[in-house]
Amino acid sequence: xxxxxxxxxxxxxxxxxxxxxxxxxxxxKSTFVRKLILNSDQLIEPIPKSILYCYGExxxxxxxxxxxxxxxxxxxxxxxxxxxxxxxxxxxxxxLMYTIxxxxxxxxxxxxxxxxxxxxxxxxxxxxxxxxxxARQNSMYIVLxxxxxxxxxxxxxxxxxxP
Numbered sequence: 001x002x003x004x005x006x007x008x009x010x011x012x013x014x015x016x017x018x019x020x021x022x023x024x025x026x027x028x029k030s031t032f033v034r035k036l037i038l039n040s041d042q043l044i045e046p047i048p049k050s051i052l053y054c055y056g057e058x059x060x061x062x063x064x065x066x067x068x069x070x071x072x073x074x075x076x077x078x079x080x081x082x083x084x085x086x087x088x089x090x091x092x093x094x095x096l097m098y099t100i101x102x103x104x105x106x107x108x109x110x111x112x113x114x115x116x117x118x119x120x121x122x123x124x125x126x127x128x129x130x131x132x133x134x135a136r137q138n139s140m141y142i143v144l145x146x147x148x149x150x151x152x153x154x155x156x157x158x159x160x161x162x163p
Contacts, residue, residue: 012042012043012044012045013043013044013045013119013140013141014044014045014140015044015045015046015048015088015090015117015118015119016088016113016114016116016117016118016119016120017113017119017120017140017141018108018109018113018119018120018122018135018138018139018140018141019119019120019121019122019139019140019141019142019143020121020122020123020124020127020132020135020136020139020141020142020143021033021121021122021123021124021143021145022123022124022125022126022127022142022143022144022145023125023144023145023146024125024145024146025125027145027146028145028146029123029145030059030061030094030123032143032145033061033092033094033121033123034061034064034065036121037051037053037065037068037070037090037092038068040090044090044119046088048088048089048090048118048119049085049086049087049088049089050071050085050086050087050089050090051065051070051071051089051090051091051092052070052071052072052073052077052081052082052085052089052090052091052092053065053070053071053072053073053092053094054072054073054074054075054076054077054091054092054093054094054096055072055073055074055075055094055095055096056075056094056095056096056097056098056099057095058074059094061094071085075096075099076093076096076099076100076101076104077091077093079112082112082116082118083116085118087116087117087118088117088118088119089117089118089119090118090119090121091108091118091119091120091121092121092123093105093108093120093121093122093123094123095123095124096122097124097125097126097129097131097132100131102131102134105122105131105132105134105135106134106135106138108120108135109122109134109135109138109139110134110138122135127142127144127153127157128153128157142157
């Protein structure tokens with residue numbers, strides 16, 4: 001038998017990329033993101049030279065990330081702030097579903113992440129929100145946390161991804 005072995009490089013997120021992390025409250029989204037950020041030198045390739053964490057509601061992750069040298073911003077980051085980040089960079093948008101403009105979100109996942117050389121991570125509670133359609137279709141990575149009441153929606157996503 002011929003086995004294909006994975007190397008540690010095969011399992012790294014490759015910049016630039018689009019990623020959506022979705023799941024209900026208290027299912028580990030913030031914990032996942034914290035671990036991803038704090039271990040980005042081992043999990044993302046090339047290693048981000050800067051990380052920008054943007055949040056809708058102040059949470060316990062903000063001061064922890066600041067202590068780790070991550071830039072934080074309250075609200076949707078303007079494009080010039082993203083452009084000022086040392087490249088390659090990682091931009092995380094946490095709990096900004098209802099404040100971000102759909103067109104801007106779509107552009108971040110389609111044109112801007114590639115041209116400005118950054119990874120974009122959008123954290124949401126509803127993967128199937130209308131506003132997320134373009135971002136979802138252009139995500140290289142989708143992370144789902146446990147959502148028993150969304151089993152049918154997840155099955156439908158699987159059918160869309162693997163017809």
